Amino acid sequence: MSIALVVDESARRDDGLASIRLEGPTVSGVEIDLPFKELHLAFGTPSQTALDFLTIGGACYVIDKVVPRNSANDRWTRELSVSIPVADPAKWLKAARRLNTALSFLSGDIWNVAFHESKHELFVPPRRRRRAVDPLEPTAFDAVSLFSGGLDSLIGAIDFMETNPVSKLLLIGHYDSPGPKSQQKALHQGICSAYPRRTKLVQVRVSQRPKAAAESSLRARSIVFLALGLFAASECGPEAPLITPENGLIALNVPLTPSRIGSCSTRTMHPFYLQQLREAVRLVGIKNAIENPLEKKSKAECVAECQNPGLLAQLARKSVSCSHSTRRQYWRRKSASNCGYCIPCLFRRASLHAMQLDAGADYGIDVCTDELTIESDETSAEDLRALVSGLRQFSSLEEIRRALCSVAHLDDIDEYSAVVDRGFEQIRNWLRSKASVNLCRAAGLTKVSHA
Numbered sequence: 001m002s003i004a005l006v007v008d009e010s011a012r013r014d015d016g017l018a019s020i021r022l023e024g025p026t027v028s029g030v031e032i033d034l035p036f037k038e039l040h041l042a043f044g045t046p047s048q049t050a051l052d053f054l055t056i057g058g059a060c061y062v063i064d065k066v067v068p069r070n071s072a073n074d075r076w077t078r079e080l081s082v083s084i085p086v087a088d089p090a091k092w093l094k095a096a097r098r099l100n101t102a103l104s105f106l107s108g109d110i111w112n113v114a115f116h117e118s119k120h121e122l123f124v125p126p127r128r129r130r131r132a133v134d135p136l137e138p139t140a141f142d143a144v145s146l147f148s149g150g151l152d153s154l155i156g157a158i159d160f161m162e163t164n165p166v167s168k169l170l171l172i173g174h175y176d177s178p179g180p181k182s183q184q185k186a187l188h189q190g191i192c193s194a195y196p197r198r199t200k201l202v203q204v205r206v207s208q209r210p211k212a213a214a215e216s217s218l219r220a221r222s223i224v225f226l227a228l229g230l231f232a233a234s235e236c237g238p239e240a241p242l243i244t245p246e247n248g249l250i251a252l253n254v255p256l257t258p259s260r261i262g263s264c265s266t267r268t269m270h271p272f273y274l275q276q277l278r279e280a281v282r283l284v285g286i287k288n289a290i291e292n293p294l295e296k297k298s299k300a301e302c303v304a305e306c307q308n309p310g311l312l313a314q315l316a317r318k319s320v321s322c323s324h325s326t327r328r329q330y331w332r333r334k335s336a337s338n339c340g341y342c343i344p345c346l347f348r349r350a351s352l353h354a355m356q357l358d359a360g361a362d363y364g365i366d367v368c369t370d371e372l373t374i375e376s377d378e379t380s381a382e383d384l385r386a387l388v389s390g391l392r393q394f395s396s397l398e399e400i401r402r403a404l405c406s407v408a409h410l411d412d413i414d415e416y417s418a419v420v421d422r423g424f425e426q427i428r429n430w431l432r433s434k435a436s437v438n439l440c441r442a443a444g445l446t447k448v449s450h451a
Contacts, residue, residue, distance in 0.1 A: 001025055001067065004083045005032075005059050009120045015040060016126045020055065022063065030066050031209040032058045036123065042202045043138050043235040045125050049284055050234040052086040055122065056099075056113070057227025058206050059084060064107050064220035065213040078109040085118035095283040102276035105408065106267055107219040140168055144233040144288075145243040146225055147171035147188070147201065149180035151319045151348055152294060154187055155302050155312065156245025159293065161195045162307030172232050173203040174225045176218075181205075183320045183337070190315045194308065204228055222268035226277060230286055238287040244269055246292055247299040249347060249423035252416055254403045256343075256390030271295060271416070272408035296415055298423035299351035309355070316357055321348040330380055331364025332371055340365040341372050343383045347423070350430035358434065368434040374442050388443045391428060397421050 003024035011019035017036040021029060034054070039046070046054075063080060072078045086092050092115040103111040145160060147153045160169050171191075173184040181203055188201040206224050226244065233242040246269035253266060267273050269292060278290050294302050306312045322338040322345050331339060338345050340363025349368075352358040360366030367373075367384055374385045394400050401417045410416050431440055432448040440447040 001071070001079060002081045002083070003027055003063060003067075005055070005085060007085055007118055007120045007122055012124065014126065016124050018120060018122055018124075020059070020122075022059070022066070026068065026071060026214075027063070027066050030062065032062050033205070033207040033209050034058050035205055038202055038204050039231065040125070042200075043232065046123065046231065047234055048087040049091070049286060050231045051123060052088075052092065053281065053284070053286065054224075054227045054231045055086075056084055057224040060103055060111075060113075061206060061218075061220045061224035062208040064109075065215050065218065066208060068214035072109075076108070079112075080109055081112045081114070083114050083116060085120075085122075086115050087118060089115040089117050091284050095280040098276050098280035098283065102273055102280060103220070103223065105270070105273050105276065106223060138170070138232070138235040139237055141170040141200070141236045141240060142167040143241050143243055144170045144172060144229055144236060145245065146229050147173045147184055148225075149173065149183035149187060149319060150321045150344075151316060151351070152245045152247050152250070152299070152302060152321075154191075154315060154319050155306050156243055156294060157191055157199070158194075158311055159307045160243065161191070161198060168198050168200075170232055170236060171199060171201045172225075172229050173201060174221075174228055175203060175205055176207045180320055180325075183318060186318045187315055190311065190318070194311050202232065217266075219266060222273075223277075226290070230281060230288060230290075233288040234286055241289040241291050244274070244290060244292045245294050247297055247302045247347075247351075247423075248295045248416065248419035249298050250344065251292065251295050252404060252407075252420060254390070254394065254400060254420050255407065256386040256393075267407075269295070270408065271410060271412075296412075296419055298419055298426055299347050300354040300423065300426040303351045303355050303357075313355070313357060316352060317362060321345060324380070327380070328364060330378070332366070333361065333364050336362060336364040338363050339380075341367055341380050341384055343387065346383065346387055347427065349434075350427040353430040353434060354426060358430070360434070367439065368431075368436060370436045370438060373438065387427070388439075391424060391431075391443045391445075394420070394424055400424075 003022055006021050006023050008019040015036040020032040067078055069076050100111045100113055145156055175181040191199055229242045233240045251269040274290055320337050323342045324339040328334045349358050360368050365372045372381055374381055374388055397417050400420045428445055431443055432445050437447050
C-alpha cells in the first residue's frame with residue numbers, strides 16, 4: 001500500500017502547525033492530530049530535524065492504527081510504502097534503511113519510508129506566544145525521560161533524581177484518547193513533592209482525525225513516544241540523554257508460546273529496535289543518547305533496587321502498567337486501575353510481591369484467587385495461559401537464549417538471557433506464595449504453605 005503525507009498550509013491551526021493528512025487506499029483524509037501548543041509553550045520554535053522526526057513518528061503511529069491488517073495478503077503483515085515531506089531529504093535518505101528496519105521490527109510489517117523535499121513550512125510560530133506557567137527553560141534540564149504513567153517510568157524518574165542530586169529532569173508524557181494523562185499527572189505531583197523544582201512534565205496527545213481506528217494493538221506507539229522524547233532532548237541540548245525506562249523482561253518480551261513468535265509480541269523498547277533507532281537519528285544529526293538504565297534488570301529487581309523505596313511504595317498504586325485498562329466491564333473491581341490478568345499486570349504483581357507491595361484487591365481481577373482461570377473460555381485468560389506455558393517451557397538458560405535469538409540479534413545475549421531467567425524465577429516465587437493450588441499446578445509449581 002502506498003501512502004503519502006500531505007502538508008496543507010491553507011489549514012494551518014492556531015498553534016502554528018500546518019495540517020498533515022494521509023492520502024492513499026483506505027486512509028485518504030485521515031489527519032495526524034498533533035496539537036503543537038504544549039510543545040511550543042515548552043520549547044519555542046523547534047529545530048527542523050527534530051520536527052521532521054516528530055512528524056515521521058506521528059505519521060507511522062497513525063498509519064499503524066488506521067490501516068487494517070486484514071487488508072494484507074496474509075491478513076497481518078502489511079506492506080507500507082510511505083512518502084514523507086522533510087526539509088532535507090538527503091539527510092533522511094541516509095537514515096532510511098535503519099529507520100525501515102526499526103519500523104518493520106517494531107510493528108511486524110514491511111515498511112519502506114521514502115523522503116522528498118517539503119514545499120511548505122510545516123510550522124510557523126504564532127504571532128503571540130504565551131509564556132509557560134513554569135519559567136524553567138529547556139536548557140535548564142540535564143536529561144529527558146519518557147513518562148508513561150507506568151511503574152518502570154516512575155522508577156526511572158526516581159532513580160535519576162536520587163543518583164543525580166543536583167540535576168533537573170524533564171518528563172515527557174504521551175497519551176491518546178483515552179490515555180494515561182491523569183495517572184502521569186498524579187505521579188508527577190508525588191515526584192515534585194519529593195524533589196521540588198527539579199522536574200517538569202510536558203504532556204502531548206498524538207492521535208488522528210477521524211478518531212476511529214482499524215487496529216487497537218498500537219504496535220508502533222513507541223516510535224512517536226521516542227520522537228517526542230528526542231524532540232525535547234534536542235531542545236535541551238545535545239548532551240541531554242533521552243532515558244527510556246523499561247525493565248529487561250518486558251523489553252525483551254520473550255515469546256511465551258509459539259503463537260507469540262514474531263510481531264504477535266510487542267517490541268516497544270527491545271534492545272535491537274532501540275539500536276536501529278539510535279543509528280537512524282545519529283545519521284540525521286541528532287546527537288542525544290538514547291539510554292535504558294533498566295534493560296538488564298528484571299521488573300522485580302527494578303522495584304527492589306529503586307533508590308527511594310519509601311517514595312515508590314507511596315506512589316506505586318497510582319501507576320498503571322496495564323494493557324487492558326479500557327476493558328473494565330469484565331472486571332470484578334471496576335474502580336481498579338490495572339486489570340490484573342494481562343502480561344504487564346502479571347509481571348507487575350510479581351515484582352511488587354518481592355517488596356511485599358502486592359495486593360490482589362488492587363486489580364480488576366485477582367488471578368491468584370481463581371477469579372480468572374486458565375480453563376476459562378474468556379479471551380481475557382489468554383495472557384495467563386501464555387505465562388503458565390512460558391514458565392513451563394523456559395526452564396533453562398539455553399532455552400531462553402534460543403528464544404531470544406529467534407527474535408533478533410543481541411550482542412549481550414548471555415546477560416539478557418540471565419535477566420529473563422531471573423525474572424521468570426521471581427514470577428514463580430510469586431505464584432508459589434500467592435496463587436491457588438490450581439494455578440500453581442498448571443505452572444508446574446508446588447504451592448508454598450504459609451501455615
